[in-house]
Amino acid sequence: MTKPSRGLNTPENDRLKLILRVAKSLHRAARSDSRPHSLPVLRRLIASETFRHISLPELYRQRMTIQRKHILHMLALEAGHLNWSDYKKKVETQPEAQPLDYSLALKHAGYPNIWFTSLPEAERYAAAQGGQPIAVGKQAVVIPFQERAC
Structure with a gap:
């Protein structure tokens, strides 16, 4: 069947x-x-x-x-x-x-992005420098905030 x-x-x-x-x-x-x-x-x-x-x-x-x-x-x-x-x-x-919530954000993030060994490390960096921290497995990436065209 x-x-x-x-x-x-x-x-x-x-x-x-x-x-x-x-x-x-x-x-x-x-x-x-x-x-x-x-x-x-x-x-x-x-x-x-x-x-x-x-x-x-x-x-x-x-x-x-x-x-x-x-x-x-x-x-x-x-x-x-x-x-x-x-x-x-x-x-x-x-x-x-x-699954893969981060993939769409990373798809449009451009280059370069800053990678970190952990999400807390990325969050500290983003708090000081700006950007959006995103967990990727055990690592994390900070992508810059982007202006959206209307």
Whole structure:
């Protein structure tokens, strides 16, 4: 017996598509020759313990071995799940889940952004210098406040 299809344009599919788009972008960035693009993602991979017992410089040298499954695993860990399979199931079955709140803010944040090892550190910086602190896993980023065109 097959499960009835709810169509492709469901909120669950939209959230899953968003996660997959973010993963694709992070994967590209992780493998980039540009250190400002690759290092934040590589730091997240190490901080989430997706890669263990490897230094940041070594992971940078081996960045072409990073696969999309590593990025998806990192995103699952950052969202509080044990693996991508569990995270995907939750996104597909729980419409109220709001994965990757930070991704939309970062998508339009521009460059450069200032990264911190923790959210409290980013909040202190933002209080003194301005900007919006956003948690990204165990790390955080401060993006500048942007004027909105009307």
